[in-house]
Amino acid sequence: MIRGLALRSLCSLRVANLVEYLVGPLGLGLKDSNSYVRMVAAIGVLKLYHISVSTCVDADFPAMLKHLMLHDPDAQVVANCLSALQEIWSLEASSSEEASRDRETLLSKPVIYYLLNRMKEFSEWAQCLVLELVVKYVPSESSEIFDIMNLLEDRLQHANGAVVLATIKLFLQLTLSMTDVHQQVYERIKAPLLTLVSSGSPEQSYAVLSHLHLLVMRAPMLFSSDYKHFYCQYNEPFYVKKLKLEMLTAVANESNTYEIVTELCEYAANVDIPIARESIRAVGKIALQQYDVNAIVDRLLQFLEMEKDYVTAETLVLVKDLLRKYPQWSHDCIAVVGNISTKNIQEPKAKAALIWMLGEYSQDMHDAPYILESLIDNWDDEHSAEVRLHLLTAVLKCFFKRPPETQKALGAALAAGLVDFHQYNVSVAERVVNPPKQAVSVFADTQNSEIKDRIFDEFNTLSVVYQKGQNLQITLFQLRGLEANDKDLLLGTSEKEESRGPINNGSEYSAPMYDGSSVSMAASQTQAELTISNPTLPAHASSLAIDDLLGLGLPVASTPVPSPPPLKLNAKAGLDPGTFQQKWRQLPIASSQEYSLSPQGVVALTAPQALLRHMQGHSIHCIASGGKSPNFKFFFFAQKAEESSTFLVECIINTSSSKSQIKIKADDQSTSQAFSDLFQSALSKFGMP
């Protein structure tokens, strides 16, 4: 005992100078007659390795550990050797071939079998360690798989949750390729998991529950008979309840929908507001899965009569979604919805939903126009853009169905809408007139399931507990990773520019412009974020688009026109795209302004070329242009007549709002204002005869 303690204390001193005194005792310790000392020494080697790699390897400790691991009679010594070796070898593997080969042998059949056969001797923690190792082992034939599973089946009934989970992970991994056995494994592990949830501390049961959540999401059918386990208890913490609600939603099928929905309705009357909201949403999700909709709609309508503002708000949103999917229920719903006073609803989402329904079913609702009218009277109190938009559309719809009653309201709404029209950009306005009617379908999100699959590989890891992929989490190497990422990004952009370089020569095209449009294209799809976040994608898109843009290639001819006196521009200025980009990046923005175009100019600007020719007339040359009506984007440049000082311009023109945004950069800041005036006057003359 004393020997062991002394050795442990010695090894725990993290002082490099003492290393030489460590080697001797450690060597003796590894050969000590008492297993406790050997056990401490095995870990001591690992500590030594962290202090000084070379001393540890020179003294040949890893080899001694390996010998101990395979031959020591004491299981705890074996386990400690195993953990020490695993860490040393995995750190060493990158530098030495021998270590990585050793690491491979750890996964060989004899070693694995040796460890498995001694399984029962190991302490519970060591069992976890061994099980983790076995997960990495790939059995060569299916009889081996069954051998291992038979051997380890009793581990499922271990009192320690960590052992149980490690075993489950092993079983699932082993049977991944055998579908029918895999199903049996699910059946087998169900009971132990449910027991684990009900035993132990809340922390443990939460961790197990999140694993269960993962399995339920993967195989909801298997758990559909156990739905009662996912009923929430009154005093469980919020996060547990939320997890359970999700599982209840997932396991719902024809046979148990009624019970589950009844249970969920109980929560809606619960004291806990967030849970009540969640459960109403869960009811809606189940309804969208098309089981027993009739009963569910009735329930939802009951919610509306409960007269609690948050319940009503959530329910309204749901009823709207349901109506989109099942229009046949409209009559029942409308009757109830019509009775709701709009004054009680404060949340924008719910309000928008109510207004949508008023508009959509105005022919069935007797007083819809009048409700809408009173809402419009309060237009100014309405701060949410969403509500205003819905209000506009609803009035419009109502107008088409019942013109006489709505005419006045529509006028008021349009007037009110116009007042704050400037607040919205065109795309929003477009949405007002032409609202997207996305179909409400089952919420099957492919990306989500992908993450689930990936997490599944990480069963029994930390990521499960908070449901994120491993790569989304912080690791030791996060900092390094971030740097690498940055570098990638930089590389990505410079590559992008390089790849653009050769094609660009002679053609007037610059990538940033197309980036913009590709983003807007992507934005119409749901995966906008993906596209934007991926730096290589726009580059790819741009190279594809170049062919198109070459079609817009610009005329070379230039007609020099006498420039206005204060600032003379070189009419035959030349600048290659590479220099332009370089300068654009380097220079600060000298001025950034917004002009409105003359109406004639807007009319003339049907294609980018027209403006280019016009500007060239003013000795302002275009280096790149693109876009489609109503949005155009141009990059111009100009040179001073006497010197080589250049001006760079980015000009975005929107023909529908007749606005142009101009950013000017200049070598010589002092003259930038003069140039800006010049540019503006040139622009304003555009379209004039």
Added chain:
Amino acid sequence: MLQCIFLLSDSGEVMLEKQLTGHRVDRSICDWFWEHAISQGDSFKLLPVVASPTHYLFQIVREGITFLACTQVEMPPLMGIEFLCRVADVLSDYLGGLNEDLIKDNFVIVYQLLDEMIDNGFPLTTEPNILREMIAPPNIVSKVLSVVTGNSSNMSNTLPGATASCVPWRTTDLKHSNNEVYVDLVEEMDAIINRDGVLVKCEIFGEVQVNSHLSGLPDLTLSFANPSILNDVSFHPCVRFRPWESHQILSFVPPDGQFKLMSYRVKKLKSTPIYVKPQLTSDAGTCRLNVLVGIRNDPGKTIDSIAVQFQLPPCILSADLTSNHGTVNILANKTCSWSIGRIPKDKAPSMTGTLVLETGLERLNVFPTFQVDFRIMGVALSGLQIDKLDLKNLPTRPYKGFRALTRAGEYEVRSQF
């Protein structure tokens, strides 16, 4: 692999820090954690695994003390949580409770224990029996001794024999003057009764607890009269698996002292021993409450310490409740508890009263959930019965004792109008 363990007091102060590996974990992580915990409001609501900007943190809270473990590498989550739970159990076992003062008084022991329980981030010995032999628990005698002799070490000089034996949970040569073994069936009933009085879910989670004081290396066999009712079981490591699989017999060499031999689950029970019938009627800003309690299925033994507890909804201004049996208390946090004790023979206990609602509210719109508590000595409601207990390998005939106890776990009754 855990890198560091911190013990925080209920004010967020770091009481104890144990670095486990070469990579030092800075104390500032605790500040981060504490701020996080406070910003989350109720620290009870914090998840057991938190990702801080630099580390993963495992946390469990026991009696106001937060056990915090840090790691930077991926590891099985339950290993961390389970280990912290063990640490908490062992500490409270050693110190006879858990609080700030006890830990501060016994720093040395806590560090010694942690040293034995975990080395370089790998859990080692967590069996309380063995730890007890390596590190003597604090008691008055040892304190006096250490003061008198100046010898402050309470580490034993000899190693526990069990670390080398094939039954690591038991020391090899134990001697008790009177040999005795007690087997307790402790069951908890979880039930949900919905607003229509229908039993939605009823389940029993039970444990077989054994307290053994037996000399030598005894071999015990425990069999049940009706093992088929058990839905799922999990065992202490000492239980041999094969006899259970073939004959549903528990065969084991027990550790010394109190331990949990087996836990089990019995589901789909059809009835509950008592009924609780809440009735609420609202009228013009007040609500009448009436709760009736009575025996539904007589289990044959007396039902003890019955209590009904519920949270008054926030929209209630004041409550006036009386009962014809037992006492009613309304606490400051609007928790109302009615302790009944035993149900008298001649009358059915009831609690009646009025709740005054917030002005403007016509009727109650949230329904409280009633949590019911009870204890029944001498009966296991699941119906599980111990058939016999055989002891082998013993010098003298030991005394055998059996007990059973059922208590309410999460027993909920939902109310309605």
